[in-house]
Amino acid sequence: MSLTMQLLILVLLPLAFLLPPGSQAGEIIGGLEAKPHSRPYMACLSIQRRGKTYICGGFLVAENFVLTAAHCNGDEIIVKLGAHNIREWEQSQQTISVCHQIPHPQYNKETTNNDIMLLQLAERAKLNRWVDTIALPRANERVEAGAMCNVAGWGGTSTHCESNSARLQEVDVLVMQDAACPSNGPYHYYNASTMMCVGDPKMGKDSWKGDSGGPLVCGETAQGIISWGPPTPPGVYTKVATFIPWIEATMRRLKP
The missing domain is CATH 2.40.10.10 (Trypsin-like serine proteases)
Structure with a gap:
């Protein structure tokens, strides 16, 4: 070559x-496959962006805050907590909409530097054996x-x-x-x-x-x-x- x-x-x-x-x-x-509900901090994000749906991960850091990557932004984000199988209804699941997306102010789309975002939830998660912070x-x-x-x-x-x-x-x-x-x-x-x-x-x-x-x-x-x-x-x-x-x-x- x-x-x-x-x-x-x-x-x-x-x-x-x-x-x-x-x-x-x-x-x-x-x-x-993870042991079901062994990671109660895990969040599954359903992201609507320009008419398409994407998924990302995230993790619960307070009752009303999820941390994720800044490139997981969208027009609308729904957070599913307490899930193991995201395609089935489980009694452990809590589905909460995001009221505020706060990407890091220095996030750079070109270099993906500072790729971090806080999501403020519209309501507080109920902490229990299936849903907890990390x-x-x-x-x-x-x-x-x-x-x-x-x-x-x-x-x-x-x-x-x-x-x-x-x-x-x-x-x-x-x-x-x-x-x-x-x-x-x-x-x-x-x-x-x-x-x-x-x-x-x-x-x-x-x-x-x-x-x-x-x-x-x-x-x-x-x-x-x-x-x-x-x-x-x-x-x-x-x-x-x-x-x-x-x-x-x-x-x-x-x-x-």
Whole structure:
């Protein structure tokens, strides 16, 4: 292959692999069905945008706030909590509309930097054994490379299939060094201060379309948000610890 062709491929790769803003972002690949209701913080977002419906993940951080990715915005968002099978009615489920979408003020659609959004719910969720909040990290807390974390979602289970999973899927993923998402290829827009590089390419386990906005859980804490990446791991996650001051200030400002 000529040097010119190699350079052209490097330039085009990020354009091909970066999830378009508002696409059905991140399905779980290489994972298993989660134990029903073992993740009571998980939220399934049904997003209406220009007459089409998309799904994203999210997670409950307070009775009336869900955290997700900024690219999961829409004209209207309905949040389903307490679900395992999103295609069936379950007595555990609570469906609540979103009254206020607050993307990070520095969210950049082109680079997907600062890909984080708070959703204020129209009514408070009723916390119980099926619906509960998850803890957030301390501001600027670090997750070391080599840590094994976990992601879950109702997104696709194969890069060859457009359909989403009815039941919640989960998979363990390895936190990588920032160097595993080098800025000279499909990770052209990777920013180590606001993003995490997650998923060992040798293990082939990853999030996929429809998972976007879901949490990267390390221990009992939501350390990341599924954001973007190429069809193979590692994927790129929003680093939640960077945004703790913004999250806390926004929730204080909006709480009645």
